[in-house]
Each structure stands twice: as structure tokens, then as C-alpha cells.
Amino acid sequence: MDFLFSYIVLAEIYVLLGLSTNLLVGIVGIFSVSQAAVFGVGAYLVAHFTMATDPLSFIPSMVIAAVCCVALNILVTLPSLRVSGDYFVVTSFGIQLLATAVFTNWTAGTGGANGLPGIPPPDLFGLPIETTPQYAWLCTGAVVLGCLGFFLIMRAPFGRLLRAIREDETAVAAAGKNVLRAKVSAAALAGAFAGTAGGLYAAFLSFIDPSSFDLDASILLLTMVVVGGARTLAGSIIGPFLLLALPQLLTLVDIPTTIAAAARQLIYGLLLIMFMLFRPQGLAGERL
Amino acid sequence: MLALQLLATGLVTGCALGVVAISFSLVYATTKIFHVAHAGIYTLGGYLAWSLVMSGIPMPVAVVISVGACAALGALIQSQLYARLERRRATHLVVLIASLGALAVIQNIIAAVYTPNILQFPLQWSSRMVSVGVVRMNYTQLLTIVISLIAYVGTMLFAHRTILGKRIRAVASNPMLADITRLQPQTVYVYVIAIASALVCLPGILVPLDLGLQPYNGVTPLLTATIAMIAGGVGSITGAFVLSVGIAVVQNLSLLVMPGEWSIGVTFFIFVIFMLFRPTGLFTAR
């Protein structure tokens, strides 16, 4: 049963990340391959605060992490607002690689390549969350809140404004709306989702290291959004669950183990191409 | 002397990077596509040459065949993938993601076929050492500098003196007008990617000749090359090449003052600052 629950936990954490990525990439149209970096920052922050000499309990740590990630994401997407889309691509790659460099080399803060072991299990205002099924409940709660938030925002005027910006930015600006503020707000929200996901991840695995927050992870996130469906709630849920199940499904097919991971990455790549060619809106999304 | 040796190493890396930057710049300036799959072609070139040499074919012939194969693959990606997406009026984001997908496919086919281990070219002459003043370099490093400079000059001549080159520049500067005046942009795009892929095959062979082959070794050079291209000014071939050498030299020399693990991080940090304050680059094309 633990196996099923641990799959659900990880899938739900990636759903939060999917919402974050979908907000940035799908809805606002900022191509970001640095969401894994923000995810990582959230994870390291929660780990730091729950393991400090004067430890904070889980929820306060999460709040701090979320706030920091909001600020970080605003900072990180600022360049995109000054340069056109394609230039930002390189900046985004650069930010991700820079983050990986910091995670790996700043040993004092992040444990460096060794990682941070022994992160304590979380507690919900005193109620300890120790077993995997309990953790699954915690994550489900977080995801439900996240999805609800996403849904409400998209229904609200803010959501319509974001969609309008996507369609025609100059028209929106001409109509007197503050495009910059809308984009920054969306980025901030995306940061909150990513930071929360990071905290949940750290507490669940009790061990984090830079390899979970690298460029490959960012690309995986992008794949989830593309396959699941851009810009929609359903897409943000379907993508992660499907793509996390994929490695497990692959073990049922008889591929020689020496090429299994390369095969998996290959399939991700093919999925991206196929979807872009034949179904850019993903399984449950709108046209990218 | 340490500094001189580091400078030399930086020059070699920079020259190879320069060719990657030039070739990528050709594609981007003309088609406006952020062709990340370029890194895959770079990697593939090296592996193809290796396979040919391993089966007994002399190196120069292997190089020619690999260059041809890369050009063909590039043309294939353009005509089958990018052109189709263009016909469906896909956004830049969609094309970029498709290119990422193509990159993943190429890299992982290589990893599956050749295994992820580091492979070496079985050529004795490549590691023979030579002293240039107080600096020691091997034949491959010298060859890299020479061939990269030839590629740079060749590309400049091609772009400014030949008819195809001028046609490419015309399409690059105004695709809509090019369409109307029957310059056939789509065909030009295929030529451009083919040429760029042929070019990038050269460092794709030379760098692994010195350092060994790995399936996933293409992404970092491509990103650094892209930084050089943008910092040098999109559309400027000279800008891309000069900045590539500059970045590589700075990265190597920075070791004199800081631990090695930070040098790549510093490069990207400088780039991000660049993006915030001077996004148009240093040698902006007219």
C-alpha cells in the first residue's frame, strides 16, 4: 500500500508544480525551464528551517518558503519582462544552471552534492504526520487547496486578464490595463505553488540533493504540462499522474535494462514532438 | 606559467565554441527558431565519426561523411518538423518544445546505442604534444584552433560574397518581403540548417577527439554559445565568434582567482545581468 501512496504523494507534489508551470508557461506565456530551481529553493528552505538549531515547525517553515519563492520567482521572471520571448529562453536555462551550481557548491547552506539527510517528518499544528498514508492525506489537502485557488483565479477577472494578455498583449496595454503587474502577479503565484511543492517534497523524502532540481527536472515539468494539457486545471493533474506512472509502466515492457532509462527519455522526447505536431493542446488543455 | 596555459586552453575551447555559436546564429537569425536540437547534431557528429574510424575508415573521409550526415539530419528536422509546425502556424513556444523533444530523441538514441560511457577516438596522433613557447598543447587542440578559424572566415565569405549567402541574409532581414519576391524562404531555411549542421559537426568531432565522447555533452556548449551569440549581437557572425572566445578565456582565467566549480555559474550570472541591462548585445548587426 505504501507504494501506491508514495506514488500518489509524488504525483500530487508534481501537480502543484504543474499548476505553477502551467501558470507561467501556459497562461502567461513565459517560457520557463527554471521552475525546478524554485522547487529546489522551497525544498532547501523548509529543510533548513525544520532542522535548524532552533527549529521551526512544518507549517511556519512552509509559509516562509512559499513567501521566499514568491519573491524569487518575481526576481527570476523580471528579465523576461524586459526581453522578448526567445532571449528569455536562454536566461531561463541560465538561471536553472546557475541554481544547480549554487545547490551543488554552496555546501554550507545546502549540504552541497552530499545533500541534506534527516529532514524531520512534518506536523500539522502538533499533529504528527509519520506514515505514508497520512502524508498522502496532507498532500491531497494541499493539492485540493491549490486546484481550488487556480480554478477561482481563472474564473476571476484576473484570470481573464491573463488570458487576454496571452492573446494580444498590445491590445490589453492599449486598453489601459497594467500588463506588467498582471504578469508579475502570475509569476508570484507560480512561485508560491512551486515553493509549497518543494517543502512537501523535502519532508516526504527526508533527504534532498541537487539531482532532483536540475535541468532534467525542469524539462520533465514542461513535458507534464504539454502532455497533460496547457492552461487548464485538468491538464495540470493528468500530466503528472500519467508521466510518473510511465517509468513503472515501462518496467512491464521487456526492455533490456541497459537502455531502459535512455528509452524512457526517448519516449519523453517523442511525446513532446508528437504532441506539438498533432495535439498541441495536450490531452486536456487549450492550444499552446 | 599557469596563466598562459589557462589562456591557451581558453582559446582552444573558445574557438570550438565559436563555431557552435556561428552555426547556431545562422539558424536563429534566419529562421527565428531556437533550434536546441542543434546540440544533438553536435553530439551526433562526433559519434558518427567515431564509428566510422573504428570500422577502419581514415579520419579525413570519416569527417566528410559525418559532416554530410549532419547536414542531412538538420535538413530533415527543418523540412519534416519545423516546416510542418510553421504550416500549422505554431507559436514559438510550440516549436521550441518540439525542438527540445528532438534533442531528447537524438541524445537518447545515442545513449542507447553507444552506452553512456565515455568513448575515445583510437587515434595516436591526436594526443601528441607540442610546445608553443612556454605552453604545451596537443595536436588536436592546435587543429581545433586552425579549423575553427577557417570555418569562421569561410562563413563570413559565404555570407557576404556568395549568392546563396546573400539570399540567406535577405530572408533573414525580412521574411515577408522575401516570400513575396519569390526568394522562397522555406527552401532557404532548409539550406541554412543544412549548412549550420555541417558546420557544427566540426567542433562536434574535434572537441571529443581531445576530451572523449559522451551522449549528453552538447547542452552546455550550446547554451554558452547562445550567450555568446546574444551578447555579441544576433546576426553578427563576428560578434558570436569573438564573444565565444572571450567567454571561454574568462572562464579559464577565472580559475586563477576562484574555485573551478563556480566558473560556469559565474558565466550565467554575468549573462543574466547582461539581459537586464543590455539585451541587444555588443556588436548589434546593422
Next chain:
Amino acid sequence: MAALAACLVACTSANAETIKFGGILPLTGPGALIGTAEMRGVQFAVDQANAKGGIHGQQVEVQFEDNQAKPDQSVLSFNKLTDLTHVSVIFTGYSGPTLAMAPLATRKKVLLVNAGAQADALAKASPYLINTLPTIGGEIEVLSKYLTGDGKKKAAIMFENDAAGMSGRDDYLRFFPEAGGTILAQEATQFGQTDFRPALLKLADAKPDVMLVAITAGLLQMAQEYKQLDLKFTVAGTTFFADPATIADPSSSGFVHTQLHIDAPPDLAAQFKSKYGADMEFFAKQYYNAAQIVLATLDKVLEDKQPVTGETMHDTLLKIGKFQGLIPLEFKTNTASVPLDINVMRDGKDVLLKEMKLQ
């Protein structure tokens, strides 16, 4: 109730016909070369045991999971193997993933067997983690004493920027001065990097007698570039150096390293080679050895008519203490004591310089 209990006991101890173990190793990605060798070592030993009729008549099967050397994949695989396949023993390799699984092993009482990773943290990571080889600290202590005794007192460190490399670096920083030497400089490289020239040049600038190395990949490239740059200091390392391609290359002449003493009899190595098409190198031998230890433990557990659980395997293994697999070793703690050699690479061969017992 009693019938149910009896059935449960019967079910867990007999476990139908096959006894299942697990293996969580990097079978793809940068760690695949080593992970595949490790997998083959285990499989080879298990196949041999099965061919002889199994252990107490029962066949053994190992289910391997690919973790790409990543901690989160390892956790998923760990839960999968324990929940779905109910394994009692899991083979693991690589420091990072093993450290991630250690708390789970303690919690779920599954025996985790490591025969390849050497980070120092592994010694105390979990009572259920057994290391069949010493941590890198043990090797470096011996190496340091040998080097300073040989007159090489000034050193520079080259280390890989990951768990194994940094552990080695910290150990060099600790043991080399303890043995009477001084560390002049250190430089980090990345896993998978093949251009070591900048690091070599920077370290050479400090004018050391010896360069202490803690890298796991790219050794051959490093050796070649060392030779090309015409550097003169001695290069020293641990068992990580035992890479056949590096030993065979003339560039590595003079490289000194500690070597965990493990040898396979020639006909065994030949059988391995004909089955897998590859030489039975260090990691394959290590994991063959580890599998033999586990099988011997299983034998005792079944002999004592106990159920095959993580707990019984763990307790029995430590109770047996002394094993004779490919080499003799002894578990005084969770980490085995093994004989250690000092080797030097010469003319394409790895030659024994001195035999030393671990402290």
C-alpha cells in the same frame, strides 16, 4: 486465529517456491556503467546458487529496479519492492541513494546491503545498512600513512563534486595532516567532466609532491591530460582508481593507490566473461561477494527454520560475523574489515607494492 497464524508463518517462511530479494541500482544514466556491473555480480552469484539446486531447495530471485542514482527514484523503488514484492534484502550502490533509503530500511526493517558506496556517512546511517567494504576514510587513512612514510609530505587534492568525492576530500583533509603531511591546495571537478586541464594546472601551481585524487569518472582522461601536461608529481588515490582502461594506458604509469583486496579465481572470471561479454572487474566482484554473503546468511536462516524477513537476515548475518566469499571478511560492526593493498600502475598492469591490513 491459530490457524491463521500458522498459515502466515508457513507462508512467509516457505514463500512459495522462490525467495525474492531486491536490487536498487543505477542501470541508466551516468552511473549505469558501474550499476550494470553490480547487477551482473549479484545475478551471477544467484544464478550459480540456483543451478546447484538453490538454497535448501529453494530458488532465489532478485528483482532489479533502476534508480538512475537518484534519491527520489530510490525511495519509490524501495517502497515498491517492500510493498509489492515483500523482499527482505535489498542490494544498493552509490552513496546518495543509499543514504536516502537508510531511514526507510530502519523503519521497515529491511536489510540494505551496500558493496560499492564508500561515503563515511554510510557507517552510521542505519542499523539495517550493511557495508561489505570499508568507507573511504579507512582507505585514505592507510594511503596517507604510506605516502608520508614514503617522503611525500606536501599534497594537493582533486575531488569530484558529489557525495563520494567530497567525502574523500574531507578524509584527505583529516588523515593526511594526521600522518604528518600538509595540504597545499584543493580543486573540485564535476562528475562526467572530461577536461581536467584547468584543475591539474591550478593544482600543479601549488607545487605538491603528490596529488590526492577522489574522482569516480573520467580517470582515463585525467591520466592522459596529466601526461600531456608533463606534470611530475605523484598521483595517488583509493580503490576508485581500479579502472581497467586507465591501468592499461601508459599515461597512468606511476599512479599509486590503495586497493581493496578482492580477487576472482580465473575460471570464475572466465565464466563471467563468456556469459556477459565483459571482464569481471571490481564492482562485479564486490557484488558477487556480497551476494555470496547474503546467500550464506539465507542458508543459515533456513537451516534454523526461521522465516525469511529483513530482521532475521540482519540478525543472522551479524551473528555469523565471519564470511568467506571471494575474500575473507569480518563484520565487527555494520561495516566489514577487509585486507587492503597498496598498488602501483606500471606498464599497463596494476602491480602490488605493499600489503597492509586495515586498522
